[in-house]
Amino acid sequence: MMKEHKILVVDDELFVRELLEEYFSKLDFEVHVASAGPAALKLVAENQYKVALIDLKMADMDGIEVLQSIREMDENLIVILMTGYPTVESSVEAMRAGAYDYVIKPFRLNELKDIISRAIKEHQMRCEISDIKARVEALERRFDNVETNDRSSAKHEISKKVAVRASSSGYVKSTGSDLNMENQIERWGKLLKDGLITQQEFESNKKRILSAV
Amino acid sequence: MKKILIVDDELLIRDLLYDFFSSRDYHISMADSGEKALDVLGSEKIDCILTDLKMPGINGLELADRAKDSFESNIPVIIMTGFPSLESAIEALRKRVYDYVVKPFNVNRLYNVVEKAIEESNGNRHTLE
Numbered sequence: 577m578m579k580e581h582k583i584l585v586v587d588d589e590l591f592v593r594e595l596l597e598e599y600f601s602k603l604d605f606e607v608h609v610a611s612a613g614p615a616a617l618k619l620v621a622e623n624q625y626k627v628a629l630i631d632l633k634m635a636d637m638d639g640i641e642v643l644q645s646i647r648e649m650d651e652n653l654i655v656i657l658m659t660g661y662p663t664v665e666s667s668v669e670a671m672r673a674g675a676y677d678y679v680i681k682p683f684r685l686n687e688l689k690d691i692i693s694r695a696i697k698e699h700q701m702r703c704e705i706s707d708i709k710a711r712v713e714a715l716e717r718r719f720d721n722v723e724t725n726d727r728s729s730a731k732h733e734i735s736k737k738v739a740v741r742a743s744s745s746g747y748v749k750s751t752g753s754d755l756n757m758e759n760q761i762e763r764w765g766k767l768l769k770d771g772l773i774t775q776q777e778f779e780s781n782k783k784r785i786l787s788a789v
Numbered sequence: 790m791k792k793i794l795i796v797d798d799e800l801l802i803r804d805l806l807y808d809f810f811s812s813r814d815y816h817i818s819m820a821d822s823g824e825k826a827l828d829v830l831g832s833e834k835i836d837c838i839l840t841d842l843k844m845p846g847i848n849g850l851e852l853a854d855r856a857k858d859s860f861e862s863n864i865p866v867i868i869m870t871g872f873p874s875l876e877s878a879i880e881a882l883r884k885r886v887y888d889y890v891v892k893p894f895n896v897n898r899l900y901n902v903v904e905k906a907i908e909e910s911n912g913n914r915h916t917l918e
Contacts, residue, residue, distance in 0.1 A: 662879075664873045664875055664878045667879050668878050668881075668882075671878070671881060671882040671886070671888070672888065677882070677883060678882055
C-alpha cells in the first residue's frame with residue numbers, strides 16, 4: 577500500500593540515515609535516503625516529497641547549497657536543516673535561504689516528529705496557494721481578449737474570489753471580516769458555480785462557517 | 790512612497806535610521822517600544838518593520854508575532870540586535886522573520902535588505918489580492 581507522506585533524509589552519517597529511516601517508516605512515512613547533496617537532488621527531481629531533512633555540514637555540497645538548489649526545483653518542498661555544529665551565522669543563513677526549521681543534534685525523535693507534522697501541514701498550505709496562483713493565472717489568460725475596460729473589473733472580481741479562497745486556507749487574513757454567514761456561504765457558492773472550487777470544498781467550507789456560529 | 794516602521798528603544802539608532810531612510814524617499818514612523826509599535830500598526834499602513842530585538846516590554850520577536858496575528862499578516866519584519874544568540878536566531882527563523890541583522894550594521898546593506906523585503910512582499914501580495 578502506498579504511504580501518504582513521502583520524506584527525504586540527507587545525511588553523510590549512516591547512523592543518522594538509518595535511525596531516521598527506521599523511525600519514520602514505522603510511523604507510516606515513505607522514507608528515502610541520500611548520503612550527499614547531488615544524490616539528494618536527483619531524488620528530488622524524480623519524486624514528490626513533502627519534507628526533506630538535510631544535514632547542514634556535508635562534504636562537497638552543504639545543506640544550505642542543497643536547500644538553494646531544491647528551491648529552484650520545487651518551491652513547495654519543506655526543508656528542515658539538522659546540525660551538530662549550530663551557529664548564529666548558519667541559522668541566519670538557513671533563514672535567508674528559506675529553511676522551515678533548524679534542528680540541533682542530538683535531537684529527540686518525538687520532537688522531530690512534531691516538527692515534521694507541522695511541516696506537512698505547511699506543505700499542504702503551500703500547495704493550495706500554488707494552486708490558487710495557477711488558477712488566477714489561467715483565469716487572467718482567459719480575460720486576455722476582453723476589452724480593457726471590462727478586463728479591470730473582471731480582474732477585480734477574480735481578486736475578491738482569491739482573497740476569500742486564500743483566507744479560508746489561513747494563509748492570509750480575510751479582509752471581509754464584516755461578511756455575515758449567509759454572504760460567506762453565498763460567496764463560496766459563487767466560487768463553486770464558477771468552477772474555482774469543488775463541491776467537496778464548498779461543502780466543507782459551508783460546514784466550517786455554520787459550525788463557527 | 791514606501792513606509793517603514795523603526796522600533797528601537799535607543800534614540801541614537803532611531804535617529805540614524807530616520808536620517809538614512811528619509812533621505813532615500815521613505816516615509817518613516819518610529820516607536821521606542823513594542824507597545825507603541827503596535828499602536829502605529831493599528832493606525833498606519835506599513836510596508837516593512839525594522840525592530841530591535843531586546844527592548845523592555847514587548848521585544849522584537851513578540852512584536853513580529855503580534856504584527857502577524859493582529860494586523861496584515863505579511864508585513865516583513867527585520868530584527869536588529871547587538872546581542873545575537875543562537876536561541877533568538879532560531880526563534881526568528883521559526884517565526885518567519887525576514888532577516889536577522891547584527892549591530893553594528895552597514896546601513897547600505899540594511900537598505901538593500903529592506904528594499905528586497907518590500908519588493909518580495911509586494912510580489913506576494915499582488916498575486917493574492
